[in-house]
Amino acid sequence: MPVRVPKVAVLLAAYNGMQWIEEQLASIQGQLDVDVTIYISIDPSTDGTEAWCAAYAEAHPQIFILPDAGKFGGASRNFFRLIRDVDFAPYDFIALADQDDIWHADKLRRATRAIESRQIDSFSSNVTAFWPDGRTHLLDKAQSQVAWDFLFEAAGPGCTYVFNKIFAMALKASVIADWQKVQEVRLHDWYCYAFARSHGYRWFIDPVPTMEYRQHANNQVGANKGLHSLLARYKTIHDGWWFSQVRMIARLIGQGDDPFVSSWLQLRRGQLIRLSFNAWKCRRRWRDKVFFFFVCWVFAFSGNKSE
Incomplete structure (x- = not known):
């Protein structure tokens, strides 16, 4: 009997991403031991991102482009739109993705196995930041969680976040219920972590980096270095x-x-x-x-x- 692999919905927010998005999508599609479906929401762009993604999705049946929803003006609102509009019911896990990083092939396998084996609800990890000149730097976010850290910082880059369905559905409900208010939250990853910790959901921050975190002039939030x-x-x-x-x-x-x-x-x-x-x-x-x-x-x- 074939072994059932976890079904993961990857939520990818895009904006003027032509320079990097193909490499990122390839790294997501190459994930080991998981069944991945990718949902892309595109903030109106000037570099042809919409047309390219539409053509790419036509050739890749596991990629879906969400309908145009107007100008978001930032990644946070785009991710909240993805959380609100994507149907989580068919999936075991939900992951967030930026358009310009490179995922390690075992990123989702490591995350989903950690969630199951540790009996936790949410996963994030360290990342390796890299620059065009070849420099790299480990961004270590895996220090022990403390009583109130979630009110003052995220659990690391949101592009490492993976949720089980129970937590993802609760997060979706909160976003829908407070839709107008969350539009003012500038860092979606901070909100996701704060909501999880404040509502008793268990979160693990993996010290092992699971992706290469690209640094460039257009990063909305980059490496604090x-x-x-x-x-x-x-x-x-x-x-x-x-x-x-x-x-x-x-x-x-x-x-x-x-x-x-x-x-x-x-x-x-x-x-x-x-x-x-x-x-x-x-x-x-x-x-x-x-x-x-x-x-x-x-x-x-x-x-x-x-x-």
Whole structure:
């Protein structure tokens, strides 16, 4: 009797992806020991991505292009559209994919087996960032999870995320129920992780990298490496964007009334200073705990704390 392989729906968000998408699709189609179906949602592009994907899908019956849905203006809204519109019923697992990476051949096999053997609901992993000049760098996101990290960071790049059907259906229901509000969430991977952890779903972050994470000028969110990245992160904090996202996600996932969360949710100066002394349970990596401590103090005195 043939062994049944897991059925995986891969949700791929595309925008001006002609330079890389064919290599990415080949790496997804080459996954070992899984039955893969790919759903592509395309943000209106100027480089012919729509026409190329339509022709490619015609030649590959396991690839489907979602109907045009207008301008998304960012990967997050595109992924939320995929989560809302793709029917998960025929599949055992749901995976997210960017258009420009290269998956290891065993990426989905490793993820689905981990979900089953560890009895978890969601999987993510480390990745190897790579640049056009040949440089590579391991992005290590697999530090131990702490009590409140999900309110302040994602579980790593969303392109590594794989969900079992139970969690995927719950996530879909939350996106549909709060459709207008999630349009303001700028990082879908952060929201997915926050929703999972806040609702008791089990998440494993694999220290083994499962893909090559391409770095280029058009990355919406790239590798947090180097001085330029640090300065960019500081700007989002000083301008109030990061904390506004923290507050929005906390409320969306129903954590606004938790005593710990409500103690700082208004982002008043004294509240932020007290929050800084809880840095150890708000970020996973030691370096980020230190950064978080100083960020709270900087923002406490920045004056950018409006609702």
